[in-house]
Amino acid sequence: MTARRIRIVAVFAISFIFLLAWAFPIVWSVLNSLKNDRDVLAYPPKLIFTPTLEAYRDVLFGSASILPNLVSSFIIAIGTTVITMLMAVPAAYALARLRFRGKKFAGFYVLATQMLPPVGIIIPYFLILRNIGWIDTYQGIILIYLSFSLPFAIWLLVSYFEDIPFEMEEAAYLDGASRLRTLWRIIIPQVRGGIAVSIVFVFLNAWNEFLFAVVLSGNTVRPVTVAMFNFVSVEQTLWAKLAAVSVLAMLPVVILGVVAQKNIVKGLTVGAVKGGGRR
Amino acid sequence: MNGRGQVWFQDIVKMHGEFAALKGVNFEIQPGEFFALLGPSGSGKSTTLRILAGLDAPTSGRVFIDGQDITASDARDRDIAMVFQSYALYPHMTVYENIAFPLEMAKLPTAEIGPAVQEAARKVAIGHLLDRKPGQLSGGQQQRCALARAIVRKARLFLLDEPLSNLDAKLRLETRTELKKLQRSLGVTAVYVTHDQEEAMTLADRMAVFMAGEIQQVGRPAEVFARPNSIDVAAFIGSPPMNLIPGHYRDGSVDIVGHRLETSLKESGERAVVVGIRPGAVRITANGIRATVELVEDLGDTAILDLNCGGTFIRARVSDGDVPREGAMISVTARTQDIHLFDKATRRRLS
Numbered sequence: 001m002t003a004r005r006i007r008i009v010a011v012f013a014i015s016f017i018f019l020l021a022w023a024f025p026i027v028w029s030v031l032n033s034l035k036n037d038r039d040v041l042a043y044p045p046k047l048i049f050t051p052t053l054e055a056y057r058d059v060l061f062g063s064a065s066i067l068p069n070l071v072s073s074f075i076i077a078i079g080t081t082v083i084t085m086l087m088a089v090p091a092a093y094a095l096a097r098l099r100f101r102g103k104k105f106a107g108f109y110v111l112a113t114q115m116l117p118p119v120g121i122i123i124p125y126f127l128i129l130r131n132i133g134w135i136d137t138y139q140g141i142i143l144i145y146l147s148f149s150l151p152f153a154i155w156l157l158v159s160y161f162e163d164i165p166f167e168m169e170e171a172a173y174l175d176g177a178s179r180l181r182t183l184w185r186i187i188i189p190q191v192r193g194g195i196a197v198s199i200v201f202v203f204l205n206a207w208n209e210f211l212f213a214v215v216l217s218g219n220t221v222r223p224v225t226v227a228m229f230n231f232v233s234v235e236q237t238l239w240a241k242l243a244a245v246s247v248l249a250m251l252p253v254v255i256l257g258v259v260a261q262k263n264i265v266k267g268l269t270v271g272a273v274k275g276g277g278r279r
Numbered sequence: 280m281n282g283r284g285q286v287w288f289q290d291i292v293k294m295h296g297e298f299a300a301l302k303g304v305n306f307e308i309q310p311g312e313f314f315a316l317l318g319p320s321g322s323g324k325s326t327t328l329r330i331l332a333g334l335d336a337p338t339s340g341r342v343f344i345d346g347q348d349i350t351a352s353d354a355r356d357r358d359i360a361m362v363f364q365s366y367a368l369y370p371h372m373t374v375y376e377n378i379a380f381p382l383e384m385a386k387l388p389t390a391e392i393g394p395a396v397q398e399a400a401r402k403v404a405i406g407h408l409l410d411r412k413p414g415q416l417s418g419g420q421q422q423r424c425a426l427a428r429a430i431v432r433k434a435r436l437f438l439l440d441e442p443l444s445n446l447d448a449k450l451r452l453e454t455r456t457e458l459k460k461l462q463r464s465l466g467v468t469a470v471y472v473t474h475d476q477e478e479a480m481t482l483a484d485r486m487a488v489f490m491a492g493e494i495q496q497v498g499r500p501a502e503v504f505a506r507p508n509s510i511d512v513a514a515f516i517g518s519p520p521m522n523l524i525p526g527h528y529r530d531g532s533v534d535i536v537g538h539r540l541e542t543s544l545k546e547s548g549e550r551a552v553v554v555g556i557r558p559g560a561v562r563i564t565a566n567g568i569r570a571t572v573e574l575v576e577d578l579g580d581t582a583i584l585d586l587n588c589g590g591t592f593i594r595a596r597v598s599d600g601d602v603p604r605e606g607a608m609i610s611v612t613a614r615t616q617d618i619h620l621f622d623k624a625t626r627r628r629l630s
Contacts, residue, residue, distance in 0.1 A: 170334050171367035173354040175428070176384035185380075189371040 032243035055244035069227035080145040080206040092157035136218025153198040160194030196263035283435040284468025291340035302492040315479035318489030360434035366425040368413035375409040381432040399431035510626040522593040526554040544630040555619035561595035567612030
């Protein structure tokens, strides 16, 4: 009994340490976003202070409003997600099902694109986009994001499609369904979990992306991750505003995570347990 | 309904690369018939069914249904329903939606789908399970759901691919009887693939016995049982299997294990043969082949004897009145009409 109690205490203690390490930056951001400029710089840091929404008002409606940047981020993230899913679902199905020449090579290529370090290709991407005049445009950034979100989504979805037995499709054909209708009515509903997981990951990656965005964006199209940097300058860092923007930028991510949590957990376990997806 | 579901396979060949899965298969199925494709695994019976369903294309040959050449048409245009070995129920749909799916695809008005689904479900006694998902059903219920989905559309042909193999022994026997009744009451042509000769014997009006990509014999089960036309069919049909003993034929009689038996074949000349005698046709007699009883398997009303006839082992089925002890020396024979003669070289039937 005591041994068990010790174990429970140990588990809680370790969990707490991890939780603290994970939660600290978020707690720090939330607290600082609610402080005024003086409280932010106070040393030692104040844990008890009068909260104010001043920073939020400034970053949303002030002279340096980040609202346009939030809109840009949404357009980029949603555009990337929609186009990725429209292409990845049929592509993953084809890779899982159809037999064609070069199938093995195509499968390897999809994975190989994931092996390149992004920094290595950022300069060529920049040059290409500049030559076709797509720097600082939505289509430019979305196109580059597709080059890594698409292989990732395809690779993730293929295993879900492969889990569905052939007989399921054959049954649908004999029941009078066309290939397209079979895909839509029989196959896709069974890979819902995988599609939800893909949507979440692709959206989050596009929303959080910074490296490519900072090089390929400009004054017209500037996602919020890049815009945040405006609050860091040589003379001073506007900590409260920076924290407020961070919290705002985190919100969609958190909301999406909470909404899709059930699907993500289910989706991941379905892929792991053989046959579980057929129930 | 009448005259629907007539099938004609004409010289069907199916190659998988160099391997011939089907080497020229010909048969005909009459409307309303319960037709079994029987054979060991890898014999080509499932390939035959898949070609009939339109899930595989033959390398050469033609398939006709109701006189119409459908070799090149798509599975969904053939008006064929099928029950898969794995049932292939759609896991994300309820039982009701599963059964309704073929009707929906056939663009039946919604008002007609409901009653049709209810009726099909009632016929297989799952009317109370319509709101469940397949994952919430037992194996037997899933099997019935697959049956209901197949019969709901009133297709002209009803294909069953080892539909009972995933059920436990008791349920399999019950379902077998119900399946036969169902097919009779619907009057639909059924094609049934199985490797279980007993299933084929009890269910089929006629059956085709497949061996190594070829049809060895087509006929009524009783016919095939009584006159198997090759050694392979003889060995495959019947349980326990037929005793096959090498022998020497000469002028109307045959020598086996040092004993001479009269045969119904009356041609002169001699040749190496294989003599087939069903266990049930082995008789204990005063003067015949000497045999030691090595083992007695008591089945209640009958018993199976493992006999050693001087190094040749045969099995006999005797009724429980005259079961000898294990280790006893007995003497056995068979009536002339119960002796099957096969040519040892060609493996074909002689008598």
